[in-house]
Amino acid sequence: MNPSRNQHSLAVSCEIRGQGYWTGKHVRVAIHPAPVNTGIRFIRIDMSEPNECQASVDFREEASLRTNLVDGGVRLQMVEHLMAALSALEIDNCIVEIDGEELPALDGSSLGYVEALSQAGLIIQAAEKSRLIIRDTVLIERGNSWVELSPALHGETHYEYRLSFDDQTPIASQTFGIHLTPDRFIREVASARTFVTEEQAAAIRSQGIASHVTNRDLLVIGTDGPIENSYRFEDECARHKTLDLIGDLALSGVEFIGRVISYRGGHSLNGEVAEHLSRLAHDQSINEKKQRLEQPVLRRAV
Numbered sequence: 001m002n003p004s005r006n007q008h009s010l011a012v013s014c015e016i017r018g019q020g021y022w023t024g025k026h027v028r029v030a031i032h033p034a035p036v037n038t039g040i041r042f043i044r045i046d047m048s049e050p051n052e053c054q055a056s057v058d059f060r061e062e063a064s065l066r067t068n069l070v071d072g073g074v075r076l077q078m079v080e081h082l083m084a085a086l087s088a089l090e091i092d093n094c095i096v097e098i099d100g101e102e103l104p105a106l107d108g109s110s111l112g113y114v115e116a117l118s119q120a121g122l123i124i125q126a127a128e129k130s131r132l133i134i135r136d137t138v139l140i141e142r143g144n145s146w147v148e149l150s151p152a153l154h155g156e157t158h159y160e161y162r163l164s165f166d167d168q169t170p171i172a173s174q175t176f177g178i179h180l181t182p183d184r185f186i187r188e189v190a191s192a193r194t195f196v197t198e199e200q201a202a203a204i205r206s207q208g209i210a211s212h213v214t215n216r217d218l219l220v221i222g223t224d225g226p227i228e229n230s231y232r233f234e235d236e237c238a239r240h241k242t243l244d245l246i247g248d249l250a251l252s253g254v255e256f257i258g259r260v261i262s263y264r265g266g267h268s269l270n271g272e273v274a275e276h277l278s279r280l281a282h283d284q285s286i287n288e289k290k291q292r293l294e295q296p297v298l299r300r301a302v
Contacts, residue, residue: 005128007129010122014119016031020103029096040091040093040096041054051074067080079247079251084110084244105213111190134256135151163176170197174237
């Protein structure tokens with residue numbers, strides 16, 4: 001088990017353009033290299049200062065069907081798909097410039113972000129990226145949903161999502177799990193798309209929201225399956241929930257070794273888990289510093 005690695009940033013800048021699901025506005029996102037210990041910093045270039053927000057669970061805002069960040073007057077909507085790509089590709093430090101409030105929806109997955117980031121490439125930086133080793137099993141519950149964190153069996157980082165909706169929904173129960181690596185994320189998770197039921201889509205559109213989003217722009221699932229669309233994977237819904245889980249937990253700022261299993265979890269519960277991981281990492285850092293201070297100093301005899 002390797003408890004640490006070097007930090008990474010992009011080798012060169014990259015750009016993504018697209019339209020947001022919720023605002024309907026076209027936006028340009030430019031992602032730039034950044035020095036060690038920068039983390040992921042968003043900059044709204046359409047605003048005067050202050051216009052920055054750190055990608056941190058400290059600034060997470062409760063929102064329906066997505067993850068938003070708010071720091072003062074700086075708001076960012078639907079950050080989870082980009083955060084999943086950055087986290088899974090092990091990009092620790094970058095500046096994300098955006099000329100609007102909502103990140104591009106693209107095709108409802110992380111694929112467009114992964115393609116741009118992969119083309120930009122990575123550089124290895126001369127600083128350590130610490131990993132949190134999960135040593136105890138913890139269950140975080142909310143209603144009939146829960147997320148369990150537990151120690152790794154063989155030094156892996158494992159994500160699993162167990163999807164189970166009510167009998168009235170057309171989406172069958174399904175489970176997806178992955179030992180996360182950059183290559184496996186690209187192959188097995190990145191292209192899994194956002195989904196809603198036909199009933200949910202009608203309710204959202206009736207509020208005048210996302211009226212520009214067609215059945216080709218995400219998965220709208222009816223009684224006979226996707227409407228005007230088709231699945232990329234038989235278990236694409238569980239894979240996309242796993243993608244969301246990876247992106248939401250990335251806001252903890254923690255790369256961990258351990259296992260996370262989510263049963264019927266969503267963005268709000270994911271946020272609670274991210275807060276827990278952040279606290280664990282803080283406590284681990286304090287303990288490590290304390291241990292270093294308590295180590296005896298060996299003095300050479302004169």
